[in-house]
Amino acid sequence: MIANREEIHAACMATLDRFMDALNEHDARGMDATMHFPHLRLADGKFKVYEAPGQNPMDLFVRLREEDDWKYSRWIRRDLIQFNSYKAHYALSYTRYRSDDSIIGTYESLYVLTLQDGLWGIQTRSSFGP
16 A cells, blocks of 8 residues: 555644644643654654653653743654655754744654554654753
C-alpha cells in the first residue's frame, strides 16, 4: 500500500495544531490527548520517557512563565520530511513569546508521529529548546 501524503500530512498537521492549542491553554490533558505512549522526549540534553498520560511534567507552564514571562508559542515551520502509512517525521520550529509579544526564542525540533488505533499522535519529540 502506498501511503497518501496529503491525507497523512493533513491528519498530522491537525494533531500538531491541537498540541500547540493545548500547550497555549496550559491544558495538560489536551496535550496528552495528542500523544502516543510511551512518549519519548529529548531536550536540554536530557532524554525522558513518559510511559502513560499524566506523566508529562506540567510544572513547565509555571517554570516558563517565571523564567521568561512566557505567554504562548506558535509553530513557525512544519515540514513533513519522511513518512509511510503509519509513521511521519516532521522537521519543525516554534517560537515562544512573552506576555508583551516579544520573542523569547525560536527552536528547531524533530517530531515523530505514529498512527495507532486509527489516530495520529506524537510519539517522539527531540528539540533544541529547553
